[in-house]
Amino acid sequence: MSTRGRKPEPPQASPPASRPEATVSAVEMGARQREISVSEFFTKNRHLLGFDNPRKALLTCVKEAVDNALDACEEAGILPQVVVKLEVVSNGEPPPPPSQASRFRITVTDYGPGIVRQQIPRIFAKLLYGSKFHRLRMSRGQQGIGISAAGMYGQLTTGKPVQIISRTSARTPAHYFEVQIDTKKNEPRILEKKQIHWDSHRGTQVTIEVEGRYQKGRASVDEYIEQTIITNPHVKLTYITPEGETKEYPRTYHELPPSPREIKPHPYGIELGMLLKMLQDTKSHWLSGFLASDFSRVSPRLAEEICKAAGISPRKRPRDIHGQAAETLYKVIQSTKIMAPPTNCLSPIGEKAILSGLYQQIKGEFYTAVSRPPAVYRGNPFVIEAGLAYGQGLAEAAENQEEKKIPLAEGEDQQGNHELARVIRYANRVPLLYQQSACAIFKSVLDTTWRNYGVAQSKGALPAGPMVILVHMASVWVPFTSESKEAIADYDEIRKEITLALRECGRRLGTFLKRRERAQSEYRRRNIFELYIEEVVEACNRLKGGRLPTEKLKEQLQKIAMKRTGGEKTDELLGKKGGGPEGLPHSIIITPEGIEGEVSVPIAEAPTETAPPKGTPEDEEEAARPARRVQKPQRKTTARKAGGKPEKRETRKRR
């Protein structure tokens, strides 16, 4: 092709003499051309789906199975309960320690709705098969690749089929399947199918054997599970580690997230090709009817207007519109003012649930959460939510206090705490563990000027401090940078929302830090004088040759110090300036005296609103609602015993 391209002669011209001898005729080439099945394609390109290395592959398999389980439960309106089990597989030999093992059996069991018998093989052994791709509705899975790809990976590395047990109700029997994928045809192959006895009345259990590597730490299965719990406090999860340890994560939020609705595509979100396809596929007979019924936010009147502007009759058959007319129609649609898409298709986590999740899973002294109002990118509605946990937690802080008793050498720091903040990212409640730096969330965290909020940050780096930053994007279609769903693409609209959410979190953190600082500096003010008086008096005594009435001088100086710093008044002030979330909406502050703020404790609560905030500013909302401050009972009692001033605190709160 390229040689021809360079020659401007007509095609009849005799081929150049230098043309290589061994060529292939078009017929031969044609014979070699054949269809590539998606399964074959992904077998070769498994990194696209997140199976690049054994460690990541193990994580991806667990993730896909858990995502499916949670999606199924939520869609069926069942509070999810999931058991994840990892086992080391050894073929006859004594099992190696999990960190050395190379083969694992992953079993994920949910007590959800189950799957009807006919669908089981195709769900687990056919790529791009599922209910989620064709509809615009928020869910964890999007393409219908995940679980079947996991099964295919297992088949590829261990040769073992995927085992499924599923039961839809107590009245129906449980079905057991062993399926494999026919990679050439992208069709399931059933190896075994029978009815069995299963203890659970309903639910699904998937078992996949894969080659993998189990290693704790960053981007591990353990981390995935912990992060999942933070944004899914309504899930009860049991995790049995390869070491055989059982970790129970109880449900802390006893309410299903409101079920998201399915929506039709918004005209701004489609491309020309998509429009052409929709014109062909529609059931409507008229163009105006097509526009009004196949898109969201297009009223019959607006449809007429569009037709008029495009110069096409509203009565025209959609199938007859192509070429120039279709292009004009597309351009007119894009330039017409159309309402933003409806947002009831989204189910954000909600500020309370985020707070609850952070509070349960991460130790800290300050927590806050922000849910942004819905926004739109390319016709797809989305919601950004951010959460922030700051501090080391009381136990650690107390421990550090202990350590500080050792005299410090030159260059040593009192804080000794230069760790960078941790960013945890979510898309539709699923933690994203890889490709952090390619993600719009991470970039937004870097671009936020944290120094404005009293947090250190060197140029181009994450903010420094004991801090966890959580960002969640909920959307009917999350724009990932690749099929393995690891990083969110960098759309301006998304960046803007993330930045706004982070700034709000930052502002609240800044307020908290300033308040704490103020309270501490008052204390320090009096304290340093007391400390230094001792030093000064002793030095003076030595200067005077040890002939000084030191006690008298000390007393005199202490009196002056008291007078200068406001004396007893300061004590009162200190008690009152202890901080507290007044003016800090959706935040929790933990002090040695107790917890201040709204904490959803792990007990069943009366249903409260978890819908995204309406138009009202958060502050007003906060003021209007009677402040409900729940304290963890055991902490409260310890605080009282420790000699805090509960009476004083109570009056302050009532004020």
Next chain:
Amino acid sequence: MAQTQRAKSSPVERKLIGVADVVITAAQRRQDPTLSIPVRSLSNVTFNEHKGLIEMGKGKQARSFFNVGMAKKFMQTVLVADALCELQRSDLTTSLREIYYRTKHTIKDSHENTFDAQDESDPVIEDLEVSLEALREELHVRAENGGSVVGPLVLADDGDRVDCAKLGKGGYSVPSIVEPEYLQIRKCTADFVLLVEKGTQWNRLSEDKFWRKYNCILLTGNGQPPRGVRRLARRLHEERRLPVYVLVDNDPWGYYIYSVIKQGSINLAFESQRMAIPKAKFIGLSSADPERYGLPRNVGIKLNDKDTTRARELLNYPWFQKTGWQQEIKQMLSSGLKYELDALANKDFQYLTKKYLPRKLKEKDWLD
């Protein structure tokens, strides 16, 4: 050791005890103990044109104990005063670093150290120097032996006779305290003193026995000369009436070194009286020299932003207002180049000894 030190309490000791008295008196009167410390910055110095010295102005800052911002500094000042007084009583000398270690401890019932690093204690010592009007030597604080001397000079150090003409090329290492009580000048037959900025060039001159041919004393401070070197040059100038010539690099820092030797420093302006040599002359390297001595342009170094800023600052100092100096600095700025003394080796290894300095001295080509 001098007899005056043996007295019951020296004036310096009395001054140090005065710090304690400030605290005690204020406490009795229920007032905030406050020390008043002269400001050590350019804003608080004046150039006495008549004397040719930088003098400290009257600007003072108050350091109060019961002020959150100053409390620690105040406490540190009292601690350092105590340590310095201890030196007086036991008649010892010490270094800045040892003072830091002596006064450093963790305050009782806390995790706070009195001093975290030496850069906290050094300024406090300088504060006490200026506010008590006591020289560092009088406070018994010494610096490192940072300089060398060679030439027809006989000294007495701790009763030892030191003949600086018979100490090879290495010379005598100038102690940091050269006050007459510690170091006496027994004999000096030189005609002038040549103070060289760089140790390497001093070595060149010493190796070539420049001092023998031109009958001079060669001094170096390895960069900014320490107090001992400056004080020795001043004593030779004052007691033996020797002219002092300063040989530095052709860059803003070289100019500043010269100006400190001549008029004193901004930071410790009150010491100019005893340290400065208002009649010292700048012999080189001057901005006109590269052309006059045929130094190729390629041995120059481009002025960086810092150099340019510094040079502009120098232009505004009252003690650089003479026409010769304004010309000198402006010429450097307009050429955009600086030259090191070492660059003279481009022509010949011994160019400095054999050609450059002889011609300079012969032509009396120096700046005042």
